[in-house]
Amino acid sequence: MDMKSQKLAALSFLTAFSALPAASALTFENIKARLEAAGYSQIREVPSGKIKTFKATRDGKERSILVDSTGHIQELQ
Template identity: 55%
Template sequence: MSARAVFQAVLCSLVMVSALSPAHALTEQELIAKLEAAGYSQIRDIKSTAEGTSVKATKNGKEVSIVVDRSGKIQERR
């Protein structure tokens, strides 16, 4: 395999990894907007954890605990 082919393979891999990775962590305002768009209100107690960002909120009149992972996926904790 030529050096040029290796370089192109490495470059292609880096582009793919960067495209699949979040460009940056959500700011608090972006996180709140994302949760409000998903139907949550009274968003509070925002804390960074090993899993992502933990949040307390209300949805459909019920108190919920949420974790938003680094990719932006919202998961309710029970």
């Protein structure tokens, strides 16, 4: 997925969840546990403003991930 597609996906994601409280309601430990349960490792937060964005490894590839305030995980490829 190219950068333009990633930005479009992120915008769609933000629009869909804009009525929800900020993702900061979940702690890093909560989010890390959810990502680990989903098969991710080497999880780290990437500063990005109001939405929690993470980098993590899954199936040997580094991935960009968005997590909303409910803990919903969306991978940007």
